[in-house]
Amino acid sequence: MxxxxxxxxxxxxxxxxxxxxxxxETDAAIEGRVAEILADVQQRGDAAVLDYTARFDRVQAADMAALEITQAELQTALASITPAQRDALQAAAKRVRAYHERQLEASGRSWSYRDEDGTLLGQKVTPLDRVGIYVPGGKAAYPSSVLMNAIPAHVAGVPDIIMVVPTPDGVRNPLVLAAAAVAGVHRVFTIGGAQAVAALAYGTATIPRVDKITGPGNAYVASAKKHVFGQVGIDMIAxxxxxxxxxxxxxxxxxxxxxxxxxxxxxxxxxxxxxxxxxxxxxxxxxxxxxxxxxxxxxxxxxxxxxxxxxxxxxxxxxxxxxxxxxxxxxxxxxxxxxxxxxxxxxxxxxxxxxxxxxxxxxxxxxxGPNHVLPTASTARFSSPLGVYDFQKRSSLIEVSEQGAQVLGRIASVLAHGEGLQAHARAAELRLKG
CATH class of the missing domain: 3.40.50.1980 (Nitrogenase molybdenum iron protein domain)
Known part of the structure; x- marks a missing residue:
């Protein structure tokens, strides 16, 4: 064996x-097909998404509204599963949330300090405006993936979490939808594949463009995430x-x-x-x-x-x-x-x-409790598990005092002249006294 x-x-x-x-490396045929799908969705938007959903998932929908699952439907799914399943989902979500709340306290807060001349230096941490989470829905259902992607985004403070999940032949898994209700997902669309990644990355008339896409998928999803990186952030290529x-x-x-x-x-x-x-x-x-x-x-x-x-x-x-x-x-x-x-x-x-x-x-x-979205293929040498920090960004804070400008201006002037950037040097020198 x-x-x-x-x-x-x-x-x-x-x-x-x-x-x-x-x-x-993804198969060249897959790469080519994915590039075509992405370009088509970018150009035709909802119409392309509807066409590919009909072709690949065998779901015929008159419009995108038919592919969106409402909050009421999510709550209905939560009520429909067995008490044992509901208790397990809620217990798992509680532990995952508690872990990521600790993570937020340790690494996800803004901070600043003033040095001896009164200059303020620090870091401002803010959540992403909108994220998309991809949940596989082909061979198996993955409610755990919903929890692991949506909960840290929720804890990070992301105000808009969009979930996409393929539903081949129109079969909607109630446990996956219940997990979306428990995790606090804001909108759910029953689309998948490269076309779902494209819709999230570029935006359509119905699906808003996101800032980052997380979650696992098949070779087409992985290739699509690789293609759209730069337009949006991604978690990893798993x-x-x-x-x-x-x-x-x-x-x-x-x-x-x-x-x-x-x-x-x-x-x-x-x-x-x-x-x-x-x-x-x-x-x-x-x-x-x-x-x-x-x-x-x-x-x-x-x-x-x-x-x-x-x-x-x-x-x-x-x-x-x-x-x-x-x-x-x-x-x-x-x-x-x-x-x-x-x-x-x-x-x-x-x-x-x-x-x-x-x-x-x-x-x-x-x-x-810790996240199960983890780096594979030896990338743990330089990558980390999915976490609250993946749904935040950091901005440097700098407020130089008048006294500080006298010290920093001279340093900057010397270095800027050394790089041949006279406007940089002059901008610093104008703030020097005398």
Whole structure:
């Protein structure tokens, strides 16, 4: 089912590099088709969106009003789901909101100070005016994605949150709509694909142009987000889902096997890797995987993912496992060990770190609190999880006092003359006394 590697093997470096490889480049045919769709929506607006929705989602609508879901309909969806589903949604939303409110306090407030000459310096933090969130709606429904994208935007203070979600054949998932009600989404349109991204980026007669687009999607959505970046902001270009588990052998093998499955079941390109210095434990996990896989509805997807991009890697030590993890910079990183706090300081690159045997990655996907929109494909080396800060922008504040201008003006004059920008220098010099 899954390859086994050892860091002690002579060919480990070659095999490891082959395992890691994944190209973010989109198929040229998809890129070309997306460019056509974007140009068409930019030119024809609502009419193009209606045409593509009829063609790709098989939803015939006379006008865009038929594709918008009202707040009353969202509340009806919330009332229609089971009490258990409603309680779970509201409990998850409460935790996600609490986490992002803490994040707001820590990193999302304006600040300023005055230096010794009275000059005020600082930073003004303001929310974006309008954001668009894309929620996948093809093979599966993702109410958790609604919570994870809309709630931090709401906490950041964004006054207008526009959600788009495809509804193939007109099937509207009540759990997704209920999540939109719980998360405080302002408007919802049942459109998807590159045409939805284009409508959000450029605006149409019905759909207002947004400042930023967040949320995952298929290859067409990813390509469209890449194309419109610059017209609007985007969160990231997401690749296949990933999990890396570092285990010391103290966690039940069945638990670790199922954690690896939890990402493999997403799609055939998802990646699941286990690192451990305990060879007997690796063998036990492999046995668990063979026994448990037939019990799962998505066994075929899981097996394809594990055979294509999965691995059980025997390391010389836990320290070496941490080094390998840093080189991968995984989206999800589990430290399934008796003393996770001992190893966490050695880990520099990961989208989210799950510490201890009881902290399954799936809890982070749904209800732990931190955001589940995470950097993939090694971009955790320089990127962060989606957060309140993604829905805000920062402006520098500068108020130079008369006394401060005497000091700063001379400094600026020297540097401006050095750059050959005499108007810059003169503007500073005019404020000097004498």
């Amino acid at each position: 899954i390859r086994q590697l050892s860091t002690a093997a002579a060919d480990f470096a070659t095999e490891f590099e082959r395992l890691r490889h994944w190209s973010a 690749g296949p889902s990933e999990i890396l588990v570092i285990a010391d052998g103290t966690t039940p093998p069945d638990w670790v096997a199922m954690d690896l499955f939890s990402q493999a079941e997403h799609d055939e390109l998802a990646q699941s890797i286990l690192l451990s210095p305990d060879a007997a434990f690796l063998a036990a996990v492999q046995a668990s995987m063979e026994r448990l896989a037939p019990q799962l509805p998505r066994e075929a997807v899981i097996r394809a993912s594990l055979q294509g991009r999965g691995a059980l890697i025997h390391t010389r030590s836990m320290e070496e496992a941490c080094e390998i993890s840093n080189s991968i910079a995984p989206e999800h990183l589990e430290i399934s060990a008796a003393e996770p706090a001992r190893w966490e300081p050695l880990l520099r690159h990961a989208g989210a770190i799950f510490m201890g045997a009881y902290t399954s990655e799936s809890l982070g996907d749904y209800c732990a």
